[in-house]
Amino acid sequence: MSTSPTATVTRRPGSVSALVRELPRVDTPLTVLLVALVAGQVAGVALLPLAIGRLVTALTAGGGPTASRQAWSGLTLLALALVLDIALDPIRAMVTAKLSTAVDGSLAQRTVEGALRPGGIDHLDDPDVADQLEQARGVEIGGHSPGQAVDALAALVPLRLTGLASAVLLGWAGQWWMPVVLGAGWIVAGRWQEKEMARAVVANTARTVQLRHAVYLRDITATAPSAKEVRLFGLHQWLVERFTREWWDGIVEMRRRTTDGRRHLAASALLLAAHVIVVVPLAYGASSGDPSIGHLTIALQSLLGLYALGFTGDLQRRLRLASAAVPPALAVSALGTPALAVTGRAATRLPQREIRFERVRFGYPGDRRPVVDNLDLVIPAGSSLAIVGDNGAGKSTITKLLAGLYRPDAGRIRVDGRDLHEYDLASWRRQLAVVFQDFGRYPFSVRDNIAFGAIETAATRDAVVEAARLGGFLGVELGLADGWDTLLTSAHLGGTELSGGQWQRLALSRALYSVRQGARVLVLDEPTAHLDIEAEYELYTRFLEITAGITTILVSHRFATVRLAERIAVLRDGRVSEYGSHDELLAADGRYAQMFRVQSAPFTDSAGGRRA
Numbered sequence: 001m002s003t004s005p006t007a008t009v010t011r012r013p014g015s016v017s018a019l020v021r022e023l024p025r026v027d028t029p030l031t032v033l034l035v036a037l038v039a040g041q042v043a044g045v046a047l048l049p050l051a052i053g054r055l056v057t058a059l060t061a062g063g064g065p066t067a068s069r070q071a072w073s074g075l076t077l078l079a080l081a082l083v084l085d086i087a088l089d090p091i092r093a094m095v096t097a098k099l100s101t102a103v104d105g106s107l108a109q110r111t112v113e114g115a116l117r118p119g120g121i122d123h124l125d126d127p128d129v130a131d132q133l134e135q136a137r138g139v140e141i142g143g144h145s146p147g148q149a150v151d152a153l154a155a156l157v158p159l160r161l162t163g164l165a166s167a168v169l170l171g172w173a174g175q176w177w178m179p180v181v182l183g184a185g186w187i188v189a190g191r192w193q194e195k196e197m198a199r200a201v202v203a204n205t206a207r208t209v210q211l212r213h214a215v216y217l218r219d220i221t222a223t224a225p226s227a228k229e230v231r232l233f234g235l236h237q238w239l240v241e242r243f244t245r246e247w248w249d250g251i252v253e254m255r256r257r258t259t260d261g262r263r264h265l266a267a268s269a270l271l272l273a274a275h276v277i278v279v280v281p282l283a284y285g286a287s288s289g290d291p292s293i294g295h296l297t298i299a300l301q302s303l304l305g306l307y308a309l310g311f312t313g314d315l316q317r318r319l320r321l322a323s324a325a326v327p328p329a330l331a332v333s334a335l336g337t338p339a340l341a342v343t344g345r346a347a348t349r350l351p352q353r354e355i356r357f358e359r360v361r362f363g364y365p366g367d368r369r370p371v372v373d374n375l376d377l378v379i380p381a382g383s384s385l386a387i388v389g390d391n392g393a394g395k396s397t398i399t400k401l402l403a404g405l406y407r408p409d410a411g412r413i414r415v416d417g418r419d420l421h422e423y424d425l426a427s428w429r430r431q432l433a434v435v436f437q438d439f440g441r442y443p444f445s446v447r448d449n450i451a452f453g454a455i456e457t458a459a460t461r462d463a464v465v466e467a468a469r470l471g472g473f474l475g476v477e478l479g480l481a482d483g484w485d486t487l488l489t490s491a492h493l494g495g496t497e498l499s500g501g502q503w504q505r506l507a508l509s510r511a512l513y514s515v516r517q518g519a520r521v522l523v524l525d526e527p528t529a530h531l532d533i534e535a536e537y538e539l540y541t542r543f544l545e546i547t548a549g550i551t552t553i554l555v556s557h558r559f560a561t562v563r564l565a566e567r568i569a570v571l572r573d574g575r576v577s578e579y580g581s582h583d584e585l586l587a588a589d590g591r592y593a594q595m596f597r598v599q600s601a602p603f604t605d606s607a608g609g610r611r612a
């Protein structure tokens with residue numbers, strides 16, 4: 001999901017305050033210590049002009065006990081200022097680093113927890129949530145992480161406070177209105193520069209539409225699935241031309257957005273005017289002894305310190321960029337769908353009688369056209385059911401509804417008479433062993449990939465081997481470098497990548513491991529799509545062994561697979577249009593019989609006999 005050009009950096013004005021509120025939540029003692037250290041350092045910096053002012057007064061007083069007292073107190077203040085500033089600095093750096101790591105760790109953990117918390121997956125179809133997940137990724141992968149914002153904040157806050165302290169000193173040593181004029185100049189000029197920086201940040205993060213598109217074009221040349229096709233279709237030239245055009249358009253647009261020299265000029269003129277307004281009366285007054293030389297020294301030093309109220313360049317840039325992920329990360333960490341996070345009764349060893357879909361209606365979020373409409377379907381416990389239908393008929397959707405990944409908009413799914421959502425979702429899911437059409441390919445070991453089927457039980461070697469046998473994976477591990485422990489990703493040294501069919505065998509083994517560990521419902525969505533003929537045949541011969549005693553739901557376009565089931569449901573227009581055994585449906589000569597004949601046609605001659 002894309003992020004709008006301004007979403008990351010300008011539409012999140014609460015990023016810094018969200019970060020500040022987060023600090024004590026993550027580590028209160030460290031935050032308190034950091035505040036104390038910052039206060040100490042600021043006091044040190046503020047004491048410096050006072051100390052120098054006293055020393056200058058002493059040096060120009062021409063000796064005597066008063067001058068000596070001034071000199072000593074000046075020296076004492078100077079020592080105190082240096083100790084506070086210099087000695088506290090490394091301690092502040094250490095505390096900041098610790099707090100920054102703690103913030104990163106805490107937000108990363110909570111973001112991952114939040115993303116996984118919702119029982120269903122309907123939130124992933126919500127563009128706002130997808131946007132937040134995308135932006136929160138900055139936290140997980142550490143790009144401009146909130147921890148870096150803590151660093152920037154810990155440097156920026158003392159700077160600002162020092163600026164304020166300088167303003168107070170300037171007002172005290174000079175005239176009250178001087179810090180008002182100069183401070184306003186720095187703040188206004190700073191705001192202008194900050195706005196310009198924000199625009200540059202937006203543009204530089206490739207967020208102009210053209211640049212984003214150019215980046216996408218560049219990436220498809222490098223990602224495995226499209227890299228193959230790009231070469232095969234000979235798209236090189238087209239891609240290069242398209243990329244170059246989008247890139248240059250993007251750069252021109254970026255320049256247009258970022259360069260506004262007039263603001264720079266105006267900011268410089270404003271600051272110059274503010275300094276003239278303050279310095280001229282100071283100099284004029286000093287020539288007639290008011291302010292005194294000591295106060296003049298303090299005023300001039302403070303005057304220079306007021307820059308800290310203005311634009312601080314990279315510090316502000318880092319703070320803005322790095323804190324941008326905080327609000328979306330907090331939003332993600334608070335994710336949870338109470339409607340699905342049911343903590344109801346245990347579903348242990350269910351179903352004993354049946355699974356029943358009753359007038360179920362469902363449409364995906366954001367696209368409320370019902371995919372499933374008024375669906376009635378009964379699956380007796382312990383039986384096998386195949387669901388067939390055209391592409392997009394809603395077969396996989398039914399499996400997702402059964403798994404509680406989505407909740408019906410109307411109607412209900414009952415398990416042994418009770419609404420599915422009266423059961424504890426986690427407990428119900430432990431009764432399910434599912435191989436989705438787009439099953440997971442986990443970059444872990446073979447053993448883990450199988451054991452994920454029942455993560456709560458300790459995976460014994462025998463159980464893993466037995467599941468691999470049933471799923472048709474047994475033997476594949478012999479060709480892998482580390483056998484069962486081989487990492488299934490070529491991105492790691494010693495790891496490897498499986499073929500499509502091997503992955504499918506592994507996914508089947510995972511589901512069957514789950515069944516062996518107690519799951520009662522086996523759901524196989526296109527289980528043979530990637531299998532070679534032999535593997536498919538072997539699966540059929542093991543089908544009764546695999547499904548013995550459990551409820552099985554098969555989704556398939558392959559009639560050799562479909563006819564293994566005791567009952568078949570044909571899905572059309574979101575509901576069951578035909579229901580019965582293979583023979584009954586053939587005899588009924590409806591849609592099923594028609595589909596069956598179409599699939600058999602290439603293998604039969606016009607007279608109905610088998611082709612050679």
Ligand SMILES: Nc1ncnc2c1ncn2[C@@H]1O[C@H](COP(=O)(O)OP(=O)(O)OP(=O)(O)O)[C@@H](O)[C@H]1O
Binds near residue numbers: 365391393397
């Ligand atoms: N996450 C989703 N968001 C929006 N629409 C979806 C989503 N998933 C599926 N659909 C839509 O729901 C309809 C049913 O999809 P489903 O995957 O259940 O069909 P299917 O019968 O399994 O199809 P196939 O035989 O092609 O696998 C399709 O029109 C599809 O575009």
